[in-house]
Amino acid sequence: MFGKKKQVTTIDKAQLELIENAQKRIKQKKRLYIHFVIFLIGAVFLILANTVLGIGENFKIAEIDWFVYAIVAWLFLFIYHFINVFITNKFMGKDWEKQQLEKLVNKQQNRINTLKDNFIKEETKMAQSQAYSEAKTLVKKPSSELTLIVAAGENNAIGKDNDLIWHLSNDLKRFKSLTNGHHIIMGRKTFESFPKPLPNRTHIVITRQTDYKVPSGVIVVNSLADAIDAAKSDNQPFIIGGGEIYKQALALVDKLEITRVHAIFENADTFFPEIDNTKWQEINRTTHNVDEKHAHAFSFITYLKN
Ligand SMILES: NC(=O)c1ccc[n+]([C@@H]2O[C@H](COP(=O)([O-])OP(=O)(O)OC[C@H]3O[C@@H](n4cnc5c(N)ncnc54)[C@H](OP(=O)(O)O)[C@@H]3O)[C@@H](O)[C@H]2O)c1
Numbered sequence: 100m101f102g103k104k105k106q107v108t109t110i111d112k113a114q115l116e117l118i119e120n121a122q123k124r125i126k127q128k129k130r131l132y133i134h135f136v137i138f139l140i141g142a143v144f145l146i147l148a149n150t151v152l153g154i155g156e157n158f159k160i161a162e163i164d165w166f167v168y169a170i171v172a173w174l175f176l177f178i179y180h181f182i183n184v185f186i187t188n189k190f191m192g193k194d195w196e197k198q199q200l201e202k203l204v205n206k207q208q209n210r211i212n213t214l215k216d217n218f219i220k221e222e223t224k225m226a227q228s229q230a231y232s233e234a235k236t237l238v239k240k241p242s243s244e245l246t247l248i249v250a251a252g253e254n255n256a257i258g259k260d261n262d263l264i265w266h267l268s269n270d271l272k273r274f275k276s277l278t279n280g281h282h283i284i285m286g287r288k289t290f291e292s293f294p295k296p297l298p299n300r301t302h303i304v305i306t307r308q309t310d311y312k313v314p315s316g317v318i319v320v321n322s323l324a325d326a327i328d329a330a331k332s333d334n335q336p337f338i339i340g341g342g343e344i345y346k347q348a349l350a351l352v353d354k355l356e357i358t359r360v361h362a363i364f365e366n367a368d369t370f371f372p373e374i375d376n377t378k379w380q381e382i383n384r385t386t387h388n389v390d391e392k393h394a395h396a397f398s399f400i401t402y403l404k405n
Pocket residue numbers: 248249250251256257258259260261262263285286287288289290292305306307308320321322323339340341342343344345347369
C-alpha cells in the first residue's frame with residue numbers, strides 16, 4: 100500500500116565471493132565444452148573440405164594433407180585451453196574450494212560461539228534475578244504471619260461484662276478491613292459477645308467444651324494450638340481475643356495490631372497483658388484525635404516481633 104521496501108542483501112561477503120567464483124568456474128568449463136564441440140565439427144568440416152569439396156587438394160607438406168596440420172594445430176589450441184581451465188586456474192580447484200569452505204565454517208563457528216556466550220550470559224542474568232526475587236519474596240512474605248489484633252486502654256483494659264467499653268467507629272472499620280477474608284481465632288466468650296458471626300471471615304472458636312454448638316461454617320477447637328493449625332492455609336490468621344486467649348497467644352504471634360485508646364478505664368474487668376518492649380518493635384503509628392464520632396483519642400500501632 101505504501102510502496103515496496105527496497106530489498107537489502109543480507110548475504111555474507113565471503114559467501115558472495117564463493118558464489119561468484121563458482122559461477123565463473125561453470126562459465127569456464129562451459130566455454131571449454133563448446134570449444135571441444137566446435138573443434139570436432141571444425142575437424143570434420145576441414146576433412147570434408149579437402150576430401151569431398153577438393154579445397155587445397157594438391158597442397159601437401161611432406162606428403163601429408165594440409166588439413167591434418169590444421170587439425171593438429173587446433174588440437175594443440177584445444178589442449179592449451181584445457182590446461183588453462185584445469186591446471187592454470189588450479190586456485191579454483193578442490194583445495195581452493197576446501198579452503199573457502201573451511202573459512203566459512205570457521206566464521207559460522209565463531210558466530211555460534213558468540214551466540215552461545217550471549218545466551219549463557221543472558222541465562223545467568225535471568226537465573227540471578229529469579230533467585231533474587233524468590234529470596235525477596237521469602238524475606239518479605241513469611242508463609243504465615245500470625246497476627247494479634249486488639250483495642251486496649253492505657254491501663255490495658257479491653258472489656259467489661261463480656262462487651263467492649265467504648266465505641267470507636269474508625270477502629271471497627273480498621274478491624275473489618277484488616278481481618279476481611281481471613282481466619283479469626285477467638286475464645287468462646289468473645290464469640291458469644293457477637294450478635295452473629297462476622298461476614299466474610301472464617302471463625303475459629305476455642306472452648307474446653309466437647310459439645311459446643313455453633314452455626315454452620317464456624318470451626319470449634321479445644322485448644323489454641325488446634326486453632327492455629329486449623330488456620331494454616333491462611334497467610335495471615337488473626338487472634339481477636341479476648342483476655343484469656345490474648346494471654347496465651349502473645350508469645351506465639353508474629354505481629355501486633357494495637358489500637359491504643361488514650362484513656363484509663365477503671366471499671367474494666369478484662370485486660371490485655373503488658374507488651375514487653377524488648378521483645379517487640381514498633382514499626383508504624385498513626386494517631387486519631389477526639390471528634391464527634393470518637394469520644395477518645397487513639398493510636399493505631401503496629402509491632403513486629405524482634
Ligand atoms: N478490646 C478488644 O479488642 C477485645 C477483643 C476481644 C474481646 N474483648 C473483650 O474481652 C472479653 C472476653 O474475654 P475473656 O477473657 O473473658 O474470654 P475469651 O478469651 O474470649 O474466652 C475465654 C474462653 O475461651 C476458652 N478457652 C480459653 N483458653 C482455652 C484453652 N487453652 N483451651 C480451650 N479453651 C480455652 C474457654 O471457653 P469454655 O469456657 O467454653 O471452655 C474460656 O472460658 C469481653 O469483654 C470482650 O468484649 C475485647
